Amino acid sequence: MSQTWTAIRLAALRTVRDPLALLVALAFYAVVASVISTLWRSAAHGHGGTIAGYSAGQLTWYLYVAEAAVTALNPRQIELTGEDIATGAVSVELLRPASVVGLRIATELGRCLPRLALFSVIGGGLAWWAGGAPVRPDGLLLAVPSLLLAVVCNLAAQHAVAAAAFWIRDARSAWFLYQKLVFVLGAMLIPVELLPGWLAATARVLPFTSMAYAPARLAAGHVEPHLLVLQVFWAGVLLVAAAAAFAAGERRLQVVGG
Amino acid sequence: MSAVAATMRAAMREAWSNRASFWTQMSAMVMNDLVWVVFWVLFFKSAGSVSGWDRSRVLLLLAILTTGAGIVLGLLSNSRRIGQLIAEGGIDAALALPVPTLPYLLVRRVDPVNFGDTFFGIGLFFLACHPTPERTFVWLVGSALGALVLLGFVILVGSLAFFTGRSEAGDLGFQAILLLASYPVDIFSGATKVLLYTALPAAFVSVVPARLVEHLTLISALELLVAAGAFSLGAVGVFTLGLRRYTSHALWTRA
Numbered sequence: 001m002s003q004t005w006t007a008i009r010l011a012a013l014r015t016v017r018d019p020l021a022l023l024v025a026l027a028f029y030a031v032v033a034s035v036i037s038t039l040w041r042s043a044a045h046g047h048g049g050t051i052a053g054y055s056a057g058q059l060t061w062y063l064y065v066a067e068a069a070v071t072a073l074n075p076r077q078i079e080l081t082g083e084d085i086a087t088g089a090v091s092v093e094l095l096r097p098a099s100v101v102g103l104r105i106a107t108e109l110g111r112c113l114p115r116l117a118l119f120s121v122i123g124g125g126l127a128w129w130a131g132g133a134p135v136r137p138d139g140l141l142l143a144v145p146s147l148l149l150a151v152v153c154n155l156a157a158q159h160a161v162a163a164a165a166f167w168i169r170d171a172r173s174a175w176f177l178y179q180k181l182v183f184v185l186g187a188m189l190i191p192v193e194l195l196p197g198w199l200a201a202t203a204r205v206l207p208f209t210s211m212a213y214a215p216a217r218l219a220a221g222h223v224e225p226h227l228l229v230l231q232v233f234w235a236g237v238l239l240v241a242a243a244a245a246f247a248a249g250e251r252r253l254q255v256v257g258g
Numbered sequence: 259m260s261a262v263a264a265t266m267r268a269a270m271r272e273a274w275s276n277r278a279s280f281w282t283q284m285s286a287m288v289m290n291d292l293v294w295v296v297f298w299v300l301f302f303k304s305a306g307s308v309s310g311w312d313r314s315r316v317l318l319l320l321a322i323l324t325t326g327a328g329i330v331l332g333l334l335s336n337s338r339r340i341g342q343l344i345a346e347g348g349i350d351a352a353l354a355l356p357v358p359t360l361p362y363l364l365v366r367r368v369d370p371v372n373f374g375d376t377f378f379g380i381g382l383f384f385l386a387c388h389p390t391p392e393r394t395f396v397w398l399v400g401s402a403l404g405a406l407v408l409l410g411f412v413i414l415v416g417s418l419a420f421f422t423g424r425s426e427a428g429d430l431g432f433q434a435i436l437l438l439a440s441y442p443v444d445i446f447s448g449a450t451k452v453l454l455y456t457a458l459p460a461a462f463v464s465v466v467p468a469r470l471v472e473h474l475t476l477i478s479a480l481e482l483l484v485a486a487g488a489f490s491l492g493a494v495g496v497f498t499l500g501l502r503r504y505t506s507h508a509l510w511t512r513a
Contacts, residue, residue: 020424020426021426024426024427024429024430027430028430028433028434031433031434031437031438032437035437035438035441038446039301039308039441039445042308042309042445043301043304043305043306043308046305046306046307046309047304047305047306052304173282173283173285173286173371174286176286176287176289176290177286177289177290179290180289180290180293183293183297184293184296184297189297190297190300190301190304194304195300196300
């Protein structure tokens with residue numbers, strides 16, 4: 001456990017010690033979030049002020065938080081992890097007396113925590129400025145742990161998907177498709193309530209809503225604590241899936257020789 | 259010039275050598291672009307129209323953007339990596355060759371994944387954008403000029419690495435222009451809108467060509483032509499100026 005905390009702490013420190021990269025990431029987040037929230041605000045204003053129970057202000061909070069949950073992570077993580085597996089670079093990590101995937105997830109979590117904190121604070125300020133005060137401050141408070149769980153779910157799922165490289169040796173294109181699943185089924189670009197019935201029903205039984213929709217919905221003022229329970233459930237499932245996929249892949253990698 | 263053409267042919271053959279990977283990557287990008295179509299369809303189903311933009315206009319915008327961006331990022335793949343190549347000394351290998359540096363760098367790498375964009379853009383135009391001979395001609399020319407604006411801009415911001423020593427500004431500029439070009443510019447107002455027609459010319463990459471397809475006017479066509487010329491010349495100018503003060507990092511493997 002101490003290895004995990006050390007990995008998180010060291011990775012977080014490395015991120016903090018490169019303020020320019022942090023600033024660029026923040027600028028990118030701010031541009032993306034402001035564009036998509038401007039679009040939805042325009043839609044809400046042209047639609048009598050609300051869409052599917054979200055006011056223009058609520059949509060603004062929703063989108064700033066959803067974007068923070070997703071853009072705090074490296075979007076190409078699947079590709080990078082897949083490359084390490086395909087090239088055999090991961091074999092060096094097998095020599096350590098620690099779980100390969102556990103340390104990888106911990107390191108990535110550490111890397112994205114400073115970004116998540118920065119995006120949340122600045123994004124909160126921008127959302128307040130553009131969309132007004134949060135409708136339910138208690139919802140915003142619940143969004144904080146929800147953001148953290150969203151990142152854990154996303155990282156675990158990305159590693160589970162990247163483990164496919166143990167077998168197919170090429171996970172380069174997978175990140176594209178994975179990212180789009182988070183965008184649509186995770187409701188990052190469009191709240192679940194606005195999806196067609198069958199797609200909304202599909203989204204609700206998949207883990208992607210735990211990666212963006214849950215914290216965004218809470219921050220938008222819909223105080224639904226069961227979303228946090230669902231996130232904890234999916235975090236557990238996805239972490240186990242990632243660990244199992246890596247364990248199976250590592251056995252195969254040892255056979256192939258790395 | 260024949261050396262540059264030969265380099266491009268070699269890059270094309272390199273990309274084509276792994277057929278399975280080529281088609282997989284292209285298909286992944288088509289799927290990716292289809293998701294954006296799904297998003298816009300769902301969005302306009304909920305919102306009706308926004309600032310004069312409806313589903314068919316945005317699909318036209320998307321067709322122009324993907325066609326142009328696919329050409330730039332697929333055929334001239336290194337254009338998006340100019341800043342990284344400069345910051346990491348990756349242009350050194352090109353400097354030692356008896357070819358013009360910028361054209362060589364641009365054609366050295368082909369990225370099949372972005373051919374999926376062009377393939378998608380062409381398909382989208384013919385399926386969903388009411389093609390007539392006149393509209394098709396304007397779409398082709400508009401996409402080409404929009405691509406030139408995009409190419410000029412990404413080279414220009416990437417070349418800033420000559421002066422700053424880092425490539426982050428170029429990466430951010432590249433991401434920002436692609437993102438902003440994929441949304442209707444009329445949802446923005448004030449300074450942001452001015453920015454999209456000037457320093458961050460996303461409007462000229464997609465929105466202005468889309469307007470020309472729908473309503474061709476001489477003034478708008480000239481504006482697009484001037485923007486394409488200005489950003490192309492600016493890119494060559496900044497790259498040339500930067501190259502004069504470039505100091506090698508002696509890394510020979512990334513060009």
